Amino acid sequence: MQLNICWVLCAAALAAVTPSHAATIGPVTGNETLWSLARAARGDAPYSMYQAIVALQQKNPTAFIGNNVHHVKLGAVLELPTAAEIAAVDALSAEQKVEADAVAWRQWVATRQTSGGTAQGAVAVRKTGGLSSQATAALARQVQQQSKAVPVLLAAPAETPAAVAEAAPVSAASAPLAPLPPEPSAPDIAEAPAVLTREPRSDWTERLQTDTTLGLDWRWFAKRGLQGQSRSALSGSALVEWYWQSEDERSSWTVSPYLRWDQRDSERNLVDLRQAYWLSVGDGWEFKAGVDKIFWGVTESIHLVDIINQTDWVDAVDGESKLGQPLLQLNLSGDWGNLQSFVLPYFRERTLSGEQGRLRLPLPVLVDDAVYQSSREQQHVDLALRYSQQIDQIDLALSYFTGTNRDPRFMPVGQGSAVVPYYEQMQQWGLEGQWIVDSWIWKLEAIRRSSDIDNFTAAVAGFEYTNVGVFDSAVDLGWLLEYQYDNRGQFAPVPGQRDLFAGVRVALNDEAGSELLFGIAQDLQNGGTRSGMLEASMRFSNNLRLRLDAWFFQTMSLQQPTWWFRQDDYIQLGFDYYF
Amino acid sequence: MNTHLLICHRPQVRNSWIKLLSGLLCASWLTTGLFSMPVLADDGGKGLQIATERKKRDEGWKDSESKTTMVLRNAQGEESTREIRSISLEVANDGDKGLTIFDEPKDVRGTAFLNHSHTGKPDDQWLYLPSVKRVKRIASRNKSGPFMASEFAYEDLSSFELEKFKFTWLRDEQLNGEAVFVVEQVPLDEFSGYSKSVVWIDQAEYRARKIEFYDRKNALLKTLVMSDYKQYLNKYWRPLKLQMTNHQTGKSTDLLVRDIEFGKGRTDADFDTNALQRSR
Numbered sequence A: 001m002q003l004n005i006c007w008v009l010c011a012a013a014l015a016a017v018t019p020s021h022a023a024t025i026g027p028v029t030g031n032e033t034l035w036s037l038a039r040a041a042r043g044d045a046p047y048s049m050y051q052a053i054v055a056l057q058q059k060n061p062t063a064f065i066g067n068n069v070h071h072v073k074l075g076a077v078l079e080l081p082t083a084a085e086i087a088a089v090d091a092l093s094a095e096q097k098v099e100a101d102a103v104a105w106r107q108w109v110a111t112r113q114t115s116g117g118t119a120q121g122a123v124a125v126r127k128t129g130g131l132s133s134q135a136t137a138a139l140a141r142q143v144q145q146q147s148k149a150v151p152v153l154l155a156a157p158a159e160t161p162a163a164v165a166e167a168a169p170v171s172a173a174s175a176p177l178a179p180l181p182p183e184p185s186a187p188d189i190a191e192a193p194a195v196l197t198r199e200p201r202s203d204w205t206e207r208l209q210t211d212t213t214l215g216l217d218w219r220w221f222a223k224r225g226l227q228g229q230s231r232s233a234l235s236g237s238a239l240v241e242w243y244w245q246s247e248d249e250r251s252s253w254t255v256s257p258y259l260r261w262d263q264r265d266s267e268r269n270l271v272d273l274r275q276a277y278w279l280s281v282g283d284g285w286e287f288k289a290g291v292d293k294i295f296w297g298v299t300e301s302i303h304l305v306d307i308i309n310q311t312d313w314v315d316a317v318d319g320e321s322k323l324g325q326p327l328l329q330l331n332l333s334g335d336w337g338n339l340q341s342f343v344l345p346y347f348r349e350r351t352l353s354g355e356q357g358r359l360r361l362p363l364p365v366l367v368d369d370a371v372y373q374s375s376r377e378q379q380h381v382d383l384a385l386r387y388s389q390q391i392d393q394i395d396l397a398l399s400y401f402t403g404t405n406r407d408p409r410f411m412p413v414g415q416g417s418a419v420v421p422y423y424e425q426m427q428q429w430g431l432e433g434q435w436i437v438d439s440w441i442w443k444l445e446a447i448r449r450s451s452d453i454d455n456f457t458a459a460v461a462g463f464e465y466t467n468v469g470v471f472d473s474a475v476d477l478g479w480l481l482e483y484q485y486d487n488r489g490q491f492a493p494v495p496g497q498r499d500l501f502a503g504v505r506v507a508l509n510d511e512a513g514s515e516l517l518f519g520i521a522q523d524l525q526n527g528g529t530r531s532g533m534l535e536a537s538m539r540f541s542n543n544l545r546l547r548l549d550a551w552f553f554q555t556m557s558l559q560q561p562t563w564w565f566r567q568d569d570y571i572q573l574g575f576d577y578y579f
Numbered sequence B: 001m002n003t004h005l006l007i008c009h010r011p012q013v014r015n016s017w018i019k020l021l022s023g024l025l026c027a028s029w030l031t032t033g034l035f036s037m038p039v040l041a042d043d044g045g046k047g048l049q050i051a052t053e054r055k056k057r058d059e060g061w062k063d064s065e066s067k068t069t070m071v072l073r074n075a076q077g078e079e080s081t082r083e084i085r086s087i088s089l090e091v092a093n094d095g096d097k098g099l100t101i102f103d104e105p106k107d108v109r110g111t112a113f114l115n116h117s118h119t120g121k122p123d124d125q126w127l128y129l130p131s132v133k134r135v136k137r138i139a140s141r142n143k144s145g146p147f148m149a150s151e152f153a154y155e156d157l158s159s160f161e162l163e164k165f166k167f168t169w170l171r172d173e174q175l176n177g178e179a180v181f182v183v184e185q186v187p188l189d190e191f192s193g194y195s196k197s198v199v200w201i202d203q204a205e206y207r208a209r210k211i212e213f214y215d216r217k218n219a220l221l222k223t224l225v226m227s228d229y230k231q232y233l234n235k236y237w238r239p240l241k242l243q244m245t246n247h248q249t250g251k252s253t254d255l256l257v258r259d260i261e262f263g264k265g266r267t268d269a270d271f272d273t274n275a276l277q278r279s280r
Helices: A002-016 A034-041 A050-060 A083-087 A091-115 A119-127 A133-147 A163-166 A561-565 B046-056 B273-278
Strands: A208-221 A232-244 A249-261 A270-282 A285-292 A326-336 A337-346 A380-390 A394-404 A409-413 A418-423 A425-437 A440-451 A455-467 A478-487 A499-505 A517-525 A530-539 A544-553 A570-578 B062-073 B080-087 B097-104 B112-116 B125-127 B136-139 B165-175 B180-187 B194-202 B208-215 B218-232 B234-244 B254-262
Touching: A050 A083, A083 B194, A380 B062, A418 B136, A425 B125, A544 A561, B046 B165, B046 B180, B112 B273, B136 B273, B165 B194, B218 B254
Parallel strands: none
Antiparallel strands: A208 A232, A208 A570, A232 A249, A249 A270, A270 A285, A285 A326, A326 A337, A337 A380, A380 A394, A394 A425, A409 A418, A425 A440, A440 A455, A455 A478, A478 A499, A499 A517, A517 A530, A530 A544, A544 A570, B062 B080, B062 B254, B080 B097, B097 B112, B112 B125, B125 B136, B165 B180, B180 B194, B194 B208, B208 B218, B218 B234, B234 B254
């Protein structure tokens, strides 16, 4: 359909071409653009425009200077190739030739610009007059139409030389040109503005990219829940991302809505905007306004420093799934490092399992009755800064956040029959460090967090070591070891206070991209407390990936946060379909 | 290889698990650091001379971009494909910079790989994981790992640098009717997967036409044939087709390169971690 519309436009554009016998075309003038040509090539025609152009040039070798498709002699009358001749041209090499010719043409113009005089240039422009890639395009289009036996009626208003000169491509007319091209003397030459060298992007819709991911997950728990919840749950999700970039690549829009449905737990149902922002980029700066996800940190077992986004906890126990955060972000970068500053005008509440959900607190959580320390509640404006610098094999980052704590505390209500989330105000300093030594990466994250309720320091430090191609195979092994520390000790409302995480990552490097991560976090002060995880996945086809995730939680201690998850060991099987 | 077309990438990324692949890519790290000067062989310096001329003829291209289809073929002839886009920046007196974006398979789409290759120290490498919006730094020491499960190792796709090899001219001969030099290259990086490679370079344009790679046990491992050479900017030759055959496994990989463009005015700012996060 698109192609047919283009042909109508093309026919109109060809008004400058003399009516001719079906087998010839010309004399050529230049009123059309290569843009529309390239667009037509993307339609459902049997031949590409590139093939048509090259076939035309091969059929009329003397009409093109230097065998360059962009150098058409002014006024040339061209013989049209037959459909068979066009078909005989290899599409890929035709495309390459047209592109290469454009590069050569550009070079040639550049040469002339540096050697030519202005006055002479003006003359040259008039003389070589405007027959351009646009003409090439028109010709090719006509050739293509002919080859498809589509009758085209061509009107023929005679063009005056002045009109022809005005139609000259801007790139040629605006620059001083030498009087004559280096090629053998050719009195009248058409020059192409060589716009065919890239994907046609004139139309904004062609710069819009749409990616969709559909997920289907099935969780199966080893036991019934502490509150009698069901052992299995099905859920589905859809993530769409629209991305549009301006032609100069200086600004872009990203919009990414996310939907999730859960069979058992209505608190897992979610409509979210993961991303919806406008980004503008300049020399040494970047500005973003909208909703986005920002990740800070270097370690694997826990993300202490990461603070900008709220956690979509019901989506993934590991806390790596995040809700979109409304923000204004300014990045400045230079040799001195990279400075990110954020204004966060709206707070997102954490997603928490409902009464029918698993991995929940013992009491119902009244998520709609959340209490805030700030009277502005969700409208409290949070601020954040992060400075980072790379010094050879060392990465360092220092960050500061002031605003609403992303981690809720829980307050009992209704004589202790339920709890509500409480979001306090806090300040946090964060430090990230990373040191690459051969196949080792040493990692450190530390935070100091202060609020009216407590002040504490937490850290995680460790390494990742990689064995490539073990036992002469393509298999890579990665070893992870991280120590988690929290100076609140047993009173910390988090699992990692004096815990050691050990993990191994296996990448088969096979065609299916199979990989696996297995890890265990062991509490060093409470021997009976540990948790473990497995993540494995492999590709089924270009569009489909299969995932297998599993978690277990063991503790004998009521003080451990995982006490309430002790019956929630589960396996999750998931399919992701990408299109 | 005469190619800056492709850069370094890391495949099967899905979540973060790839970084593991520690393969190195576009690297040119000399493990001892002692070999910052080209090493002379006992061929009167002719091997180095040829390599120097080959390198010289490929200098000054500034920046380029391209798209590549990889066709992976197993021993039974079954095929699968990958799609990648690459941009490269020439860096004087050091290794080049490259940014590669994966388009297919679709489960890795949006994943991007940034490589700053160096001569004389390890490369700097980062991977961008779009699902968690995380930039991960990667340990880059080992470069012999497979690139996207293909028969190409990361080091096969790295930029050609004189400091990486000891060159020895072996002989002149005819290859497909063309006069070629045959030069042996012994990698100076102890983490290379090869004991040596033998390169057929045409005498007319100093383009690598064929490379045989020998494994650490000195057995013939792979053969790379580069064809469909095309000249850009009236100077730089790039092969549009690279066919790698693994003689030990029977598998092969073709790289089909298209839409090569030069001179888009890229700068260092297009190859930093901010740019990596923006890449699509």
